[in-house]
Structure formats: C-alpha cells, structure tokens
Amino acid sequence: MAPNEEKLTISKCPKCTQSHAYTLEVQRSVSVAYTTILGSPETRGQRRSFTRLFTCPITGEDFQARFWVFEEASSKIKTVKVGNLVTESNDEPRST
Numbered sequence: 034m035a036p037n038e039e040k041l042t043i044s045k046c047p048k049c050t051q052s053h054a055y056t057l058e059v060q061r062s063v064s065v066a067y068t069t070i071l072g073s074p075e076t077r078g079q080r081r082s083f084t085r086l087f088t089c090p091i092t093g094e095d096f097q098a099r100f101w102v103f104e105e106a107s108s109k110i111k112t113v114k115v116g117n118l119v120t121e122s123n124d125e126p127r128s129t
C-alpha cells in the first residue's frame with residue numbers, strides 16, 4: 034500500500050449486506066511544525082467525517098457511505114478519494 038492509502042471497511046453494504054474493504058487515497062498537507070502560543074492541548078488531531086460514493090462489487094450498484102478519517106493537527110487532510118476494492122482472493126482489484 035502507498036503511504037497515502039488507508040483501508041476502509043464497509044461492515045454492512047446497503048446493497049448486499051456483505052462487508053467490503055476499499056482503499057482510500059488520503060491527500061494530506063505537508064506536516065508543519067506547530068508553535069502553540071497558548072499551549073492548548075487540543076492540537077493533536079480529530080476525526081473528520083466524509084461521505085463518498087462506493088460501488089458494491091456484488092451488485093455493481095453505487096451507494097453512499099459515511100466514514101471517518103483521523104486528521105492530525107499538523108497535517109490537514111486535503112482530499113479523500115475512494116480507491117480500489119480490497120479483495121481477499123487473488124482477483125485483480127477493480128479500478129474505479
């Protein structure tokens with residue numbers, strides 16, 4: 034997996050109720066050194082929610098799913114794209 038790829042598992046597909054795993058291409062801004070003048074402890078990061086379109090590999094239908102990606106305070110998320118389906122078998126991952 035590439036460094037900017039993360040794995041996302043949809044536990045229950047709304048189309049076929051099975052679980053599917055996808056890669057996410059997460060583009061983050063370059064880490065910057067943070068100088069916290071106020072000394073706030075709330076600079077470690079947060080989870081951000083995203084909604085993207087996924088394709089069910091069983092039915093071939095699209096569905097929307099909401100998921101969370103952890104964002105570090107020093108490295109903001111710029112874009113999140115849905116990548117390939119992650120398969121447990123030897124099948125070629127299907128490209129979008």
Ligand SMILES: [Zn+2]
Pocket residue numbers: 046047048049050051053089090091092
């Ligand atoms: Zn499905």
